[in-house]
Amino acid sequence: MYCIAIHGGAGSLDASALTPELEKLYHEGLNRALNAGYSVLRHCGSALDAVRNAVMALEDDPLFNAGKGAVFNFDGVHELDAAIMCGKTHEAGAVAAVRHVRNPVLLAHNVMNGSEYVLLSGEGALDYARRAGVALEEMSYFSTPGKYRQLLDAKMQRFARPSDTVGAVARDMHGNLAAASSTGGLTNKRFGRVGDSPVIGAGTYADNATCAVCCTGDGEYFIRLVSAYDVSAMLRYRGISLEEACRIAINEKLTALGGEGGMIAIDRTGKIEMTANCATMPRGWMQSDGRRGTAITFPEATIG
């Protein structure tokens, strides 16, 4: 069984504000990304390339808080975080607080393949991007009116909040797992804040022996709980199911600390899990047995 699952961020959407037009945009964006990832898997490609391509499609979609459409930070600019991890080799690449990079997940993949490092940040990451030849954009490329309104709201209420982060997990026909995440982080974030998405083990993790996981929501909690790795460790050391491990990570541990969010995961057999402790998490899945779907709210659409 080869398969892919994606998410477009937990908790940021007010279910009551979901108009039919907005719902349609989410389903369309999720389906585009699913197709981008799944076509890699169908053509015998790797889980790693599948999650990279799916996340790039979400980064190019202004609806989501990654790449074009990333949220504004306190200073009114976009600082982007992304990570990718290969479950077969345990290689990983990540970038944090990077500006101008059109597809941060592509840069993360470059860091993984072309450098001796795992995580590059800020100006240094931008310098690396120039040398790697990845596409750069003017800062205005990333800006959208909707995310600017979110910044104004956040400034009025003096908060920093998660929104529409993206992620993908996949299993390819060789049984290899991979995970990738990308985000603009929190609206109104300050002081070079970096969330869980580019932190390997916190927001993004993959291990062929267990599972691939992407988290979304209140990043500080996922960092403290090392949530993505925690799910993998529960499978490895306690032998419990993916479903039970995700439930413990989100409904017990995250909830107990007062955090809000969700995760998507695929285990080594191709079982998919998508869970959250909030009302919405746009998500989609596609499996080689023909099952596919997209959903936004909970408890809408469970995977059979």
Ligand code: ASP
């Ligand atoms: N987890 C992301 C962060 O804290 C935000 C999100 O998932 O929307 O940067």
